[in-house]
Amino acid sequence: MADRNSPIGVFDSGVGGLTVAREIMRQMPDEKIVYFGDTARVPYGNKSCSTVIRFTRQIIRFLMTQDVKAIVIACNTATACALETVENDLDIPILGVIHAGARTAIESTKNGKIGIIGTEGTIRSGVYSRVIKEMREDIEVTGKPCPLLVPLVEEGLLHDSVTDEIASRYLSELKGKYIDTLVLGCTHYPLLRSTVGRLMGPEVTLVNPAYETALELKQVLEEQGLICDPDNGSSIDKYHFYVSDLAEKFTSFAASILPGQVKETRQINIEEF
Amino acid sequence: MADRNSPIGVFDSGVGGLTVAREIMRQMPDEKIVYFGDTARVPYGNKSCSTVIRFTRQIIRFLMTQDVKAIVIACNTATACALETVENDLDIPILGVIHAGARTAIESTKNGKIGIIGTEGTIRSGVYSRVIKEMREDIEVTGKPCPLLVPLVEEGLLHDSVTDEIASRYLSELKGKYIDTLVLGCTHYPLLRSTVGRLMGPEVTLVNPAYETALELKQVLEEQGLICDPDNGSSIDKYHFYVSDLAEKFTSFAASILPGQVKETRQINIEEF
Numbered sequence: 001m002a003d004r005n006s007p008i009g010v011f012d013s014g015v016g017g018l019t020v021a022r023e024i025m026r027q028m029p030d031e032k033i034v035y036f037g038d039t040a041r042v043p044y045g046n047k048s049c050s051t052v053i054r055f056t057r058q059i060i061r062f063l064m065t066q067d068v069k070a071i072v073i074a075c076n077t078a079t080a081c082a083l084e085t086v087e088n089d090l091d092i093p094i095l096g097v098i099h100a101g102a103r104t105a106i107e108s109t110k111n112g113k114i115g116i117i118g119t120e121g122t123i124r125s126g127v128y129s130r131v132i133k134e135m136r137e138d139i140e141v142t143g144k145p146c147p148l149l150v151p152l153v154e155e156g157l158l159h160d161s162v163t164d165e166i167a168s169r170y171l172s173e174l175k176g177k178y179i180d181t182l183v184l185g186c187t188h189y190p191l192l193r194s195t196v197g198r199l200m201g202p203e204v205t206l207v208n209p210a211y212e213t214a215l216e217l218k219q220v221l222e223e224q225g226l227i228c229d230p231d232n233g234s235s236i237d238k239y240h241f242y243v244s245d246l247a248e249k250f251t252s253f254a255a256s257i258l259p260g261q262v263k264e265t266r267q268i269n270i271e272e273f
Numbered sequence: 274m275a276d277r278n279s280p281i282g283v284f285d286s287g288v289g290g291l292t293v294a295r296e297i298m299r300q301m302p303d304e305k306i307v308y309f310g311d312t313a314r315v316p317y318g319n320k321s322c323s324t325v326i327r328f329t330r331q332i333i334r335f336l337m338t339q340d341v342k343a344i345v346i347a348c349n350t351a352t353a354c355a356l357e358t359v360e361n362d363l364d365i366p367i368l369g370v371i372h373a374g375a376r377t378a379i380e381s382t383k384n385g386k387i388g389i390i391g392t393e394g395t396i397r398s399g400v401y402s403r404v405i406k407e408m409r410e411d412i413e414v415t416g417k418p419c420p421l422l423v424p425l426v427e428e429g430l431l432h433d434s435v436t437d438e439i440a441s442r443y444l445s446e447l448k449g450k451y452i453d454t455l456v457l458g459c460t461h462y463p464l465l466r467s468t469v470g471r472l473m474g475p476e477v478t479l480v481n482p483a484y485e486t487a488l489e490l491k492q493v494l495e496e497q498g499l500i501c502d503p504d505n506g507s508s509i510d511k512y513h514f515y516v517s518d519l520a521e522k523f524t525s526f527a528a529s530i531l532p533g534q535v536k537e538t539r540q541i542n543i544e545e546f
Contacts, residue, residue, distance in 0.1 A: 039320070040314065040320060040324045041313065041314045042319075046315075046427075046519075047312070047313060047518050047519065048518050048519050051313045051517070051518045051519075054542075147424070147428055148424055148425070148428055151420070151421055151424040152421070154319075155420055155421055161438075162435055162438055162439060165434075165435055165438075166435060244324070245320050245321050245324045246319075246320065246321050246324075269327075271544045
């Protein structure tokens with residue numbers, strides 16, 4: 001039986017999942033978080049599902065050594081490839097970023113046409129389409145892989161003519177499909193929200209699974225009596241960050257997008273788990 | 274004592290090193306090659322040297338199980354980070370791609386100003402500058418990291434306005450330094466040779482370390498009596514390809530740039546080595 005005052009484990013291939021951690025911090029400010037970013041093997045989006053499942057299992061074994069009470073796969077590719085495979089092995093709740101985003105997209109659409117943008121791995125898996133059709137089979141889902149958006153974000157070209165040009169090429173196909181709702185199906189993409197919003201136009205609603213996933217996590221923790229005590233110890237040590245490479249670079253990126261609690265990041269050898 | 278009819282081991286983080294393998298095939302058509310591409314952990318260019326050294330050691334252990342007579346690190350980042358560390362552990366020749374390129378750049382320059390383009394890891398290591406200055410200390414070396422060129426090549430945007438724009442931004446700094454020689458310090462970059470050549474202009478000589486490295490390898494094998502017999506068995510099984518992920522995708526990329534000998538690619542779990 002998990003301890004309600006234990007931390008929540010959150011992981012991603014790198015820094016993208018910090019957009020999910022940020023939402024959890026906003027919506028549940030008392031909860032502790034252990035974050036892991038697999039920066040030695042980033043990115044996941046251009047790798048096979050069997051490889052991503054192997055990496056995911058190693059990370060879950062590491063997070064279990066940190067006594068987490070729940071795990072959030074804050075990475076669309078890993079959710080797409082691994083969630084169904086690993087959830088039966090665990091006796092604590094494990095959530096991905098896909099179900100919550102899919103549900104919100106269905107609630108949002110009026111014309112029944114939803115677009116998904118994501119990595120090659122996420123789109124190739126067809127998981128969004130499958131999950132959405134399980135919930136409502138009359139919805140038309142169009143997926144579009146956008147492989148260059150992650151490197152462009154990681155190079156910091158958030159507001160740049162090149163990013164505009166590349167995004168415009170990727171999105172033109174979706175514009176031809178008359179979608180009214182677009183899921184940002186990669187945790188890096190909320191950082192390009194204004195670019196994508198401008199290109200798609202005001203008639204298209206953007207869905208950010210990071211926000212929805214934090215909401216879903218809160219609900220799951222409530223149902224299972226796992227919400228922490230508000231006074232469960234020092235707030236100084238609330239957030240712990242681990243990576244498989246380049247800890248300092250991670251710390252400075254994390255400090256730039258989180259509300260100020262990034263003291264240090266520790267490096268571990270994830271292949272040993 | 275290595276057998277002269279054993280294969281040459283060649284490795285890279287992914288497909289880039291195939292430009293080196295291709296030169297070896299052209300210059301020494303009788304030699305056997307075992308190629309390994311670390312496609313589960315690609316790219317190396319944005320990772321730390323300690324991580325790249327760990328990956329390199331695993332790959333060398335794998336290649337030794339294939340009884341290679343010599344090893345070529347067909348990756349600038351791995352050469353920059355790992356060559357000096359690993360060469361003492363081995364009793365067969367091991368070559369990187371940096372020394373040969375550096376030597377040719379020195380022979381080419383007339384004004385003593387050499388530029389290097391490469392990944393973050395290669396440029397940050399300062400290895401080209403160090404190697405060149407060891408050979409001739411009056412040379413002025415300017416390095417410029419070009420992190421987006423690898424993803425652009427891997428997406429196939431070899432002749433594209435976006436690649437032109439990004440390359441032009443990276444190269445403008447080097448143009449201001451009045452270099453007359455530019456080293457293509459990443460094994461992906463020969464695939465952008467025409468773009469880089471056009472942007473730099475005809476007065477700048479481009480050095481492709483892939484070509485120079487194959488020449489150096491031939492010389493080393495000759496010196497050590499390790500050139501194969503011309504009739505050392507069937508030519509059908511001359512080239513073997515291994516990767517850590519996505520074997521089929523690798524096979525089709527390799528078939529598109531090699532002269533037609535790519536039968537199949539086998540996937541191995543490199544973390545076990």
